[in-house]
Structure formats: structure tokens, C-alpha cells
Amino acid sequence: MTKNKCRQAMAVLGLMALSFSAKAAPPSVIQGKINQENVQNVYLFTVKEGKMQEFASTKVGADNGYVLGLSSVEEGYYYVSLNKRDYTRLYLKQGDQVKMDMEAEARYQLAAPSVENKLLMEWAGKSLELRRIALMTKSDNSGYKSFFERFEQLEKEAKGIKAKATTSNKKFNELFKFTVDADLELIGLSFLYTPHSSHPTKEEYPAFFGKVFQPNKYADGKLLKLGEGEKLMGFYATWGMMNGKPINGKMARAERWKLVTDMFGNDTIKAMFVMNDMRSIKSFDELAELAAPYKSMFTEAQLEEYKKHEKSLHTFAAGEAALNFSYPDINGKTVTLKDLKGKVVLVDVWATWCGPCKQEIPSLKALEKEMHDKDVALVSISVDVEKDKQKWQDFVKKEALTGIQLFASGWSEITKFYDIKGIPRFMVFDRNGKIVTVDAPRPSNAALKPLLEKALAK
Structure with missing residues (x-):
């Protein structure tokens, strides 16, 4: 590593150290050389619910060196990539210092690897070639018979390497054994589902494939x-x-x-x-x-x-299905739009702090009296935040607000779904929970009553 690169690494670690107290865990660092031309970045991915998510990245220096400094690491698998197509799997714990030199096609070298990464390196060395063939990142014209022979050999080697998972890290041991089995499944199934010049019959499949299907698969997560x-x-x-x-x-x-x-x-x-x-x-x-x-x-x-x-999928056009909102009323009972099926529903999205909302209350009360013998449900949904719930309850009682009074605890699902940026907002839904309009006139506008009557007539 050049002097400039050393200074870069020290600067990264120095800045990170400032953010830690004396008792805090040390940062994790991945650094090394890129032995491939025209590589500009190194990407690190974490795992979220079975998918890779970009976690960090860094530029490759003029001397082909790189440093990834991580202040916080959740123990588990991470993936390093130079091109976001080929990935190298690592196992990281807080404070790990990884010296990793990389080249094309997810090939790499680790200096003084941890016991976890030593096992991962060994498994990668055995499985990488067949994995690349199965996932079509390497061309291979040898046919399925040759692939199956190599696959059965890899299956035998997998048993041996799983037996080595006896580190002091029991959490890793179990995950590693599962990983080897999962990689075999991925390699095998990928090959079967990839187009080839000729395909085997089920009778020609290795015995491995007869054991793949199991009830309650992947139950442990x-x-x-x-x-x-x-x-x-x-x-x-x-x-x-x-x-x-x-x-x-x-x-x-x-x-x-x-x-x-x-x-x-x-x-x-x-x-x-x-x-x-x-x-x-x-x-x-x-x-x-x-x-x-x-x-x-x-x-x-x-x-x-x-x-x-x-x-x-929603354009909010008339006739589309409305959001089945679900909120508690003033007595704590949950009310949904589906509960109101059979009625035309007028929804008022408002808040106690909203001046224009409160200005509509007299007109809303008058409209309610005019429509009281009709199949119309007037629903007021407050977007007051949770800490102001008592304020909302007191306001409803003080103003003698009738209709169905619901509490949304802030700008929740209904405002996000309908892109409500300002209140009051009035919306009308028909007897079957379909949209009439998501931007209705306010009660103070004489156009609202005919709109409700038209919806009732259908």
C-alpha cells in the first residue's frame, strides 16, 4: 500500500474513532488491492430478508487499493462486488479487520482470515466454478452428464466441509452448514432451469434432487x-x-x-x-x-x-376500489370502509389544529341534518398525532361532532395512499366501496350535496 493509501486508511479510521467512546466496539475494516483493470468502485452488500442491499461503497485508489470502514456491523453474511454482478460472500463481526485482495469473477485472497471466513473461502474454492456454470456467468458446453458428475463430486466434498464447522461460533456453524446445502440446491436447480442444447430426463437426475423437496421447507428462517x-x-x-x-x-x-x-x-x-x-x-x-x-x-x-x-396500480379514477381504511372511533372500536358497505360514504380528513377544517364544521353539521334519513355515512378522520388524542376527544365532545369520528394517529395510511398533502380533504365512496371522487367539494360548497345524491341514486 502506498503512503497516500496508508494516510487515507488512517484518516478513515481516525474519523471513525472520534465517533466512538472508550467503551464502544471498534470499527470493522475491509481493505486490500484490486488486481483487475478498469475497476473504479468496491461495493459491500448486506442481507435483508433474503436479498442483497447495498450497504457501503468506496472508490478504488490510483494504486488499486481500497478501504471500507464500517462503524457498525450486524454479525452475519456480507457480499463484496466489483461490478454488482459477481459477489464474494464474507462473514463479518463487529471489529473484524479483513485484508482482501480481489480480481475478476469473484476470485479473492484473504490474509489471515477469521475461522469463519477460512471455511467460506474453502467452500467458495470448491463450488465457484460449478456455480458460475449453473448461473450462466461462465460458458460451458460439456453437457449435463459432465455437470452431474462434477455436481455429485461437489456434494461429497460438501459433506466433508460441513464436518469442519466446529468453530467456537455456534451461530456461524449452523448457518454455514445450511449455506452449503442451500448453495448445492441453488447450483443444482439453476442448472436444471437454464436452457441447454439437451436436457436430462428425471431418471437421469442425481439422487440429490430426490431429497430437495421437503415439507415445511426453510422453517427456521x-x-x-x-x-x-x-x-x-x-x-x-x-x-x-x-x-x-x-x-x-x-x-x-x-x-x-x-x-x-x-x-x-x-x-x-x-x-x-x-x-x-x-x-x-x-x-x-x-x-x-x-x-x-x-x-x-x-x-x-x-x-x-x-x-x-x-x-x-391506482389512478384514483371513479369506479376503482377504495382503500379499506381501518381506524378506531372515539370509543376505541375499529371501523373500516368495508363495515360501511351499502352506504354512500363521505370522508373528511381533518385535524383539530387546522383552521380551514374547523371552518367547515357548521356546513358539515348542516349537511348531516339534511342527509340524516339517507344511506349516507359521514366519516371524519383526524390526523392529529397520538400525543394530542385527548385534545381530539375533548374537541369532539365540546363541538358535539356527530357522524363517525375516527383517529388516524398522524399522517398515516389514508393520507399516504391518497397523496393528501393538505387538509381538509373530502372524498366520496359509493355503496360498494368504490371511488366516486377523492377530491370532493367541501361542505360549504353547494356542489357536494348533489354529488352525494347522485351516488345514492345509482
């Missing part, structure tokens, strides 16, 4: 700790449909989701499959109906992704 977890889940779902319960004819999507999710013993992995498959759904109504049985399985990140896709 270790698959979520692999950056390749989502990819393997998809391959396994296809394998299960081909080799599990017999399928007669073309399946509807709901049947397929039920069939596949029943293969897995982990709710987050079930949800992962649903999340992947839902991306091809182009109808809001279809998405909402199909996803309903699985939404309770979604993690926070998955639910956020689902909402983004759901929203992308």
Missing part, C-alpha cells in the same frame, strides 16, 4: 440470512410445483399462491413468494383480493413494498 435466499426460494417454488402435489390443468393465481406458500414453514418466506409474484398483477382489485390472506405475514419492509405496488 436461515434462508433469509442468505443474499441469494430470494432467488433460491423462487427456484424451490418451481421445483415444488413440478415435483410436489400433482397439478391438474392451469391453476388460478390464488390456487398457486396457496399451493406454494403451503410448501414453506416460515411466514416471511411465504410472504416473499407472494411479494415476488404480485409484481406481475396489473389490477388493483385483483391485488387487494389476492393479498388479503397474506398481509398479516408481511414484515414492515414487505408491507411497505406492497403498498407501493398497490398504489402504483
